[in-house]
Amino acid sequence: xxxxxxxxxxxxxxxxxxxxxxxxxxxxxxxxxxxxxxxxxxxxxxxxxxxxxxxxxxxxxxxxxxxxxxxxxxxxxxxxxxxxxxxxxxxxxxxxxxx
Amino acid sequence: xxxxxxxxxxxxxxxxxxxxxxxxxxxxxxxxxxxxxxxxxxxxxxxxxxxxxxxxxxxxxxxxxxxxxxxxxxxxxxxxxxxxxxxxxxxxxxxxxxxxxxxxxxxxxxxxxxxxxxxxxxxxxxxxxxxxxxxxxxxxxxxxxxxxxxxxxxxxxxxxxxxxxxxxxxxxxxxxxxxxxxxxxxxxxxxxxxxxxxxxxxxxxxxxxxxxxx
Numbered sequence: 001x002x003x004x005x006x007x008x009x010x011x012x013x014x015x016x017x018x019x020x021x022x023x024x025x026x027x028x029x030x031x032x033x034x035x036x037x038x039x040x041x042x043x044x045x046x047x048x049x050x051x052x053x054x055x056x057x058x059x060x061x062x063x064x065x066x067x068x069x070x071x072x073x074x075x076x077x078x079x080x081x082x083x084x085x086x087x088x089x090x091x092x093x094x095x096x097x098x099x
Numbered sequence: 100x101x102x103x104x105x106x107x108x109x110x111x112x113x114x115x116x117x118x119x120x121x122x123x124x125x126x127x128x129x130x131x132x133x134x135x136x137x138x139x140x141x142x143x144x145x146x147x148x149x150x151x152x153x154x155x156x157x158x159x160x161x162x163x164x165x166x167x168x169x170x171x172x173x174x175x176x177x178x179x180x181x182x183x184x185x186x187x188x189x190x191x192x193x194x195x196x197x198x199x200x201x202x203x204x205x206x207x208x209x210x211x212x213x214x215x216x217x218x219x220x221x222x223x224x225x226x227x228x229x230x231x232x233x234x235x236x237x238x239x240x241x242x243x244x245x246x247x248x249x250x251x252x253x254x255x256x257x258x259x260x261x262x263x264x265x266x267x268x269x270x271x272x273x274x275x276x277x278x279x280x281x282x283x284x285x286x287x288x289x290x291x292x293x294x295x296x297x298x299x300x301x302x303x304x305x306x307x308x309x310x311x312x313x
Contacts, residue, residue: 002219002270004243009255011112015235019130024231025154026137033200037145040273044221060222060237062129075132078139086135087128096125 020061027068038071046071158231165196166228166278167299171292173205174283186277191228199227206269207280208306213260215253215306216269216277217245223271225278236305246270252292256307278307286312 016024030038044069047055055063072078128175141148165280169191173180181193183190187205198202203225207215218224219242235241250265253259269277270283283305286294 002217004239005239006243009235009240009244009252010238011235011256016231019133021155022137022151023133024158025151026133026140027182028158029150029154030140032302037144038166042198044273047221056107056239058129060234061133062127065129065133065136069132072136072140077143077145082139083132083135086139087131090131090134091126 023061023065025067027064030068037077038068039076042071043067120288124236145252160229161228162228163228163301163304164296165230166225166301166304167190167296168194168292169196170280170299170304171296173280174295175292180280183280184277187225187228192300197227198225201227201274201276202279203276204269205280206277206306208265208282208309210264210282212265212267213281213306214267214277215245215249215273215277216271218271219243219246220270220272223273223276225271225304228278228306233301256302258308278304281306281310282306284310284312 006012027038027043029035031040043064044067047063049070050058050063050066054066058066069078069083073080073083108141137151141151142145156272169183169187172194173183173190178191179193182193184205184207187203188198188200191203206216208214216224217236222232222237224236226232241252246268249268250260253266281299283295287298290298298313299310300308303310
């Protein structure tokens with residue numbers, strides 16, 4: 001990306017949302033010396049695998065959690081099925097709580 | 100985790116709702132995925148719920164205030180500055196600041212050289228001393244352009260670097276982070292360490308601005 005043409009630097013900032021901090025924390029734990037489930041290089045490769053189109057559509061932490069999830073599935077740490085079921089559970093829990 | 104906290108710059112301070120994962124906007128698939136992945140990893144014993152909570156808290160406690168303290172000390176104490184230039188992480192430790200295990204290298208601004216940091220590959224940043232990076236640091240425009248036209252990018256931040264000053268751009272990696280030791284502004288001779296630390300803003304330690312006398 002270094003050296004490519006791009007527009008002016010957009011200086012507005014947003015505060016980190018709690019879910020974004022959660023992604024950040026998950027990543028740090030997974031790459032931490034204590035666990036070493038994923039390396040930073042794998043995370044980056046996973047982000048590059050998303051392809052240029054998706055890269056620009058997703059926000060920063062959307063790219064991260066996509067990459068983390070893909071790598072965890074690739075490594076067999078979690079399966080697609082259990083992730084799908086769990087995501088449904090999370091949604092159901094939210095609806096119950098009226099959110 | 101506390102329900103409210105201050106993030107570095109007061110401009111951004113606010114309270115979070117009591118339930119940490121509830122956002123103001125609609126729930127997106129990515130938020131759901133984040134919660135699901137976190138829960139699964141905890142269930143599988145990859146890490147514990149306590150580990151995750153502690154990590155989020157640790158992220159929340161890091162801010163440019165820590166970086167500012169280290170810079171102020173380096174301005175005031177020549178021997179400390181030598182140690183700081185040799186080993187930022189160890190120097191921060193002297194002030195009771197945990198700078199983590201990834202080495203941070205300080206680059207010093209002088210009347211001849213102005214330094215600026217970037218991560219062209221992703222978003223590597225001395226977050227243990229500066230907190231989470233600002234959005235623009237992670238964005239395409241900054242990362243692609245600062246290596247090619249640093250003067251132009253700095254101008255967008257309101258920073259005019261004289262043409263006789265060399266600009267050095269440092270590209271961070273996952274294994275080595277940089278931070279800028281800004282120049283101490285003239286007219287701050289009477290200021291104490293705490294006052295000096297307070298005028299060292301985040302962007303000056305990235306190198307897109309300079310520190311100004313208040």
